[in-house]
Amino acid sequence: MVNTTAWAFRGLLLAGALLTLESCSGPALRASEPPAPEPVLLTVPRTARLVPSGVKDREGWAQAVLDALEAQKIAPTVEPICQVLAVIEQESGFQANPGVKDLPRIVRRRLDAYAGKLGVIGRSALKALLQHKAPGESRTFEKRLKGVRTEQDLDRFFRDLLEAYERHYPAFYSAADLASELFTSKRLAELNPITTAGSMQVSVRYAVEQDDGEHSEQEVREQLYTRAGGVHHGTSRLLGYPAGYPQPVFRFADYNAGFYASRNAALQAQLSRLTGRRLLLDGDLLLYNDQGKPRDEDSQSLSALLAFRQRHAPKLSERQLRKDVRKEKEASFEKTETWRALKQAYERVTGERPAYARLPEVTLQSPKLSRERTTAWFAHSVDQRFQRCLARHRVQTP
Template sequence: MTEAQARTLLLQLLPSRISDRNGWADDILSAFTHLRIPYTAEYFCAANSIIEQESTWQGDPTVPGLPDIAWKKIGEKAWEKHVPLIAVKTALLKTSPDGRSYKERIDTLRTEREMNSIFEDLSADAARLGLPLSMSNPIHTGGPMQVSVAFAEAHARTTPYPYPLKSTIRDAVFTRRGGVYFGVAILLQYPMQYSDMLYRFADYNAGRYASRNAAFQSALARVSGKKVALDGDLLAYVNGTASKTPSDVEQALFAIEGKLGMGRDAIRRDLLTEKTIGFGQTQLYRKVFALAEANGRTMPRAVLPNIELVSPKITRKLTTAWFAKRVEGRYQTCMARGG
């Protein structure tokens, strides 16, 4: 379909009563075009549903209680360095780059974009303020699709950001256009064919390939008889790096290495590909499923990861499965608009 036809379809799929429908359509269609994502109702509705779930169609979503969250983060940094919070608050009475005091800006916070801007200024201004502590930015996700800043920065290193960059990739995440671009990238720009879009929504929350990996964990638990967490992480990680300490998955695999006909080094080699499409073609993946299905039972190739969501913004018990199912409901509503 042409770009003009895609825009017509997208406008049909967008909710009728959102603010600036044409602006949203421009940014979504632009993201699809630059990322070379196919123009389909399914993919448009997938992106629309994440936006609706994460920000209710607000380009810079408001977060209730954000001043309290910011002061808590500042208090934690002060406590780590044994600096009295009163001393920090006194320093923050000084004028910030926008003309207001830091304290005033923190006390009137409404959005993550504002909070990100404050901590970026604090990080650059710590010496002048006389703060003997690091004021590194604690904001890790942002924008209308709540994209990981780390993902956006990594993506931009391999795929040039297609829009004029006023400052940094971090700041771009907090704009509507940048947030949508990187959100569409993490949701749709990776090769995975699930039987249901539900699992792509779970991956968006838990990490790419998490639903496939949770299915592998389920099959492994059946073969080994061991308790294995269905969280989509096959290795143990420390600060995003695979640890040498064996995970519960590795321990369960070591217990059946004779059945697998694979040594521990070979098992580890295949597990190190867990964040890629290639893991599904490894010897380890095929052998675990073959053993799990030896009695004729068919095991699923995708399972919703069992992860409890933790964030200062979350005030009740929520899980990845809850998130995926909520987005799935919005997705079905969107698809119905397409007739």
């Protein structure tokens, strides 16, 4: 006869032993699994090896990139380093003060066109102004203009030209009220084609805003023409804001088209599908003036959003929608009622998960460009350089 009590006791002992073994060996077994690799923090020498081989002073560029990442509190791992290096290579070919092809002709054409609006008075005033010299200069502005080669040359030319204009202004327009209203120092400053500057072609307006009043605009411009200053402001512009992009190519597009342009272009595409309205997918839900401030009139995207509200989100008030859209250049836009309503409606109507980002459709216009380009072209071009940088790292890593 089998002793059931004894077998039951043995079963309990075996179960307890197994539990004890599992509790003792579990952590040990888990500890034996290979831990996730620690991110590799690159030094100056290792970063320098990621800079294209033909670049002069590769360690100097590497130091500038690492300093800029430190200022943004970003760990110097290979991905952010390669992102910054890719933009530098694309924008200037590692030139702190890049040259611009045909710069004297570009500027003279803009000056002549503007002065020509005033007829004989404007042309005479411009001719007289260009015959003056800045203090300490042996050359007239006319001769200096013929010799400008870099962005910094032109910035300094315009700075001195405006000072001369303000100094000699009464002699030009003692009795020309119309001319005085049109041919002003502010208008002359607007003719300066240099709105982005330095090795990463950072928006001057952005750099001035980030400086927070510590320096004048001209001082900020001078900073941009140094290696350290250009990389510092450019890295801030490229990586200094949160975004849930699945690939860096969308951040490269934002660098060209504006904060969250890729995210907002995806929303515009979804809005277009829900409303049946054809929209320009440029990443701007509002209209903006030259200073980057929202204008009063409604954009096509905002009109489409208002139509979407009536059809798909009647509980969302127009007042709330207009308030939400003002956050389109911020991460917080994704927490607004408008964002949630549109994304939910898109999934409900189409049965598809709404994309977070897409490349915006923007045609680039700049006197610095020799031919028509787009934001998508820019983003893909930078991304190719980024991928080559990653490939250099893989080759160099044992």
